[in-house]
Amino acid sequence: MTEDMNQVEVRTFSENDKVKGTVTKIEEKQVLVSIIGSKLDGIIPISELSSLHVEHASDVVKEGDELELVVTKVEEDALVVSKRKADAEKAWEEMKRRFETGEVFECLVNDVVKGGLVVDLGVRGFVPASLVEDHYVDDFTDYKGKTLSFKIVELDQEKNRLILSHRAVIETEKEQKKKQVLKNISAGQILEGVVQRITNFGAFVDIGGVDGLVHISQLSHKHVSMPSEVVQEGDKVQVKVLSVDLDNERISLSIKETQPGPWTNIEEKAAVDSVLTGVVKRIVSFGAFVEVLPGVEGLVHISQISHKHIGTPHEVLKEGQQVQVKVLDVNEKEQRLSLSIKELEEKEADNHVEYELPEEAKGFQLGEMIGDKLKGLKN
Template structure:
């Protein structure tokens, strides 16, 4: 054994410190190592330090994918400490991936390029995304273009994201899946818009149904199928024609390159029922139809699928005026109508309902010509006369001047009440204007007729019916009365006293005037008993 010079304690300590100093420079760094063994759920890794380190196998897994690690594999790990209390190196695959990922993410953020990630958890207001080791926040509003109720199908699936914000010092990253979808969608839309032409017939899938129509996915771009373009017939609601998820064949009606809007139509694929409409529905012809809609101004009647006409409220009934159409017809009711007018340009047809029914005015005129006697109930009283309900559900009017011979105006109207049953004579029937004139006084003879036949200067015998200070009232004929003024009772002023007469007295009087227009007769006792002397 040869003599060897043994190092001193000081030399050994210096050598150890030098080695430790060299190893300590690896702390906080990402280094390459080799998997030397796999023990249970730990991977033993040699990174060239004095001691090996152990890293949990889960740190080598990626959300949505199984762990793939074998002995001999080269991996990168982060050196937390060169040696712990057990004399082992403290290594981390997660931190190594995070460091590597941050470098890659910063580059992607600067270039505004997409990054791959996996949604793996839920947090308040959104979700967490693994970006190959770096954890990012995905707001709920940035998950999809439209609100997503269930994100479960999107979790643990590698997919692209756009980095919206990032702060390496604070460890904050905000990403968006929606931005990627919108960008992809914009590219698809631009490509589709260039390819789609007005008049093209394409297949699409109904994505959404609203009050005014349906949105149809044409393979990356949505088109609007308006309710008025779904069918030629009336559509109460788009859901009556299409359902979400249904594949439909549509025609491109309009393509707006500026707004990137596409208008679609389904009815355009069918024959237009309005072609030659005036020949199919000539004016004056009668057809059967179905009431489809009722409004304040009338009812719409479907003559065939896609062809509707309007029955105006004025054409619904001969006698029911100022009545809501809903009280005459009901929805889905089968009715017979007459074509009144056809406008092919405006796609309008005017129909009449009452024209298919008997005209009650014509029926009344045929059964009750002028001078016929009728009877009915007073339906209404106005300031100018009485309205009487007659047969055929029509009304006739008795003008106040035709109520009585001796009374007229308000005095004559006041004698009647609504609901009274009265008789009258038909004076005139105007079918075109739907008017019937009635007279009640005409049922009796005109008491003035006999009086009107009297001549001026003729003597008549009268009966006193009333005495007052102004004179006396007398009855000349049956039902006709006249008034003799006080000054015409006697020649002498002292004898011109009405109280000289009593009701029931018979007196003779001279006819001084007959006014047939005013139906008046002037009488005088004075001029009969004391006529003027003729000059000599």
């Protein structure tokens, strides 16, 4: 027994030796440990407790903890040791494995610094602000203390550089979800979605993890100049799937197709003999098309424009002109509406000159007058 103890006492230590120690006392700027297998004590400076900045040693260790350590300096009666270096050696091996395999893992966000987030993985890991989310974040304060999933995107042990990304995890998950959604979507389905983005040519709608485009022509039955006239970002909308392109991962949607058409119940909205106010939309050689309801145009045939004879509709009408029309005929099935402008206008009296009989002819019959004329011709 004495021989074994003597061997322990005479053991010598060198810098970079790996040792184990038990925490015996926690002080403000250092931690004292009893080196296992030796009568020497070890001192861990607070800066050597973690790869991260430590305010209080008690935040990292507590009395009785058994730690793996690396000798950084040998003194006469004690060893200066580092928990940070021991953790880092093991951590780098684990980080290399995760980097090579592309493993996704969870980790606590220890701190928020200028430019991103900091995590402790035995070595300091940094998450640049651009790699935290797949959207812009103004303030990262609330991220401290959160547990997020990460993927290592850059590793350089020599430069002590470990870059992590939460965004890469989100994008991978979204891509997988997108493929699954695409498999389950087919033309003709009616789905609920949320307007994500508005452009000049339409609106992108999220239908459960994948965005589809509602072209401006499919937003409404009425004419739309700008998509923002009809929808806003964040709006919940019902859409009909028009087509699915699996190869290019594109989905065409329609809001218009989920809404009653402008011709629905047109026989009630534009009953025969009813008078409506409309706008001349198009003028053609045989008449004019007048919009009487949003998306509903009827034809005023050239013969129904005026009581007067006209060569072309342009003589009387111009595009954009507001007119009153009378409904002559309506057909919902064929989406036809016959209209008339002249039916609402009074027919002007015919211009004619009355023939005034001479004074001497008054009181005679017409036959007598003609007979006298004929006699004159014979003579």
